[in-house]
Amino acid sequence: MPRNGDTLLLPALSDNSLAKIALGLRDNAASQWVFQALAQDVRIIALHHPDAAMPSAYLAQLSRYQETLRQFGIRMMGQPAAPQASVSHSAVVTAVTVRDVRLHSEDTLRVRPGTLITPAARVR
Template identity: 40%
Template sequence: MDSQTLSQLLDRVIADVLAQHARAQSGAQKNVRVVITGDDISALSQTLNCLTALERAGYQLWVSFSHSASQSALRTACVEALQKQRSRAGFDLAPTHYEALYLPALSVNSMSKIALGIRDNLACDAVFQALQQRKAVIATLHPDCQDNTLPLPLLARYEGYAHTLESYGVAISGPRFSPVGEAVVNAPAPESRLPVTGKKRLITLRDIRLLAPGEPLCIEGNTLITPAAKDEIKRRNLTLVHG
């Protein structure tokens, strides 16, 4: 076999290997890293529904538990439920390569630490590591963040933390806090004012973004404004009208 024939044969072999590798990569399992936080077992049903949906969509799950989750009944209940469903999830192993990080029912404790940049637990470290590697980070909020029976200033603080996570690049999915009696607003109301009296007791960043440039914001004296909304008001130089 002359050198030219050998070279052509090698070229074909290399091309075949590269094609097989490409096919293998295209059909490879997509990994999602999951970090479960807190110790509230009442949120487990919502978490399991989300994880089941991800598996049905073809994702391989790698589930880890924060210290508080590991020390409570939450870890045992979650593992047993997934195994009962014949889940393919791996536990307590972080994959080397993964497409996204998912934090279901993110505990208020972990959410606040992430917002404040404190990296002293598994969830916080996983989030900042994923963001540094430009991975998708998705979180659903704990039901406490939607509890209308909690004091409004506390709920405003939770909403502020959620907005901070979004500013980092974390996608917040699922329901968010909606004050009691709040009307659904799809467009600015007549007279270019947001509904406030007896309807809206908390102004969030989303409300401010509904305002047209130069449009005044009318609020009652007892209306709360989240930190992110205040920043947006200042940035856009909007006028507040009280009463």
């Protein structure tokens, strides 16, 4: 295991391991190494190349996982999981809850691809 001052390089981080690390799961070798390295203040570089042919909602979730790893202090290399959408001056909704549905006055609520819709909001 790397020590302080070393670098842990993950040259082919899978979507599965990316998700597990972002969610705090430590049930495979890559995720265990990452959390040990984080605990020892070891620099971590991860290369992740998502399959661009996957559905946009899947790529958006991978992008959020990549951002979580960056917040952990992990340097992410490779292509981003989803292209950055241009942001208008209005607020961008990334999740829709049952409260949002109840407050919405129209019959139809339009959301962007990749928006998380909670189970309770789907039923409404």
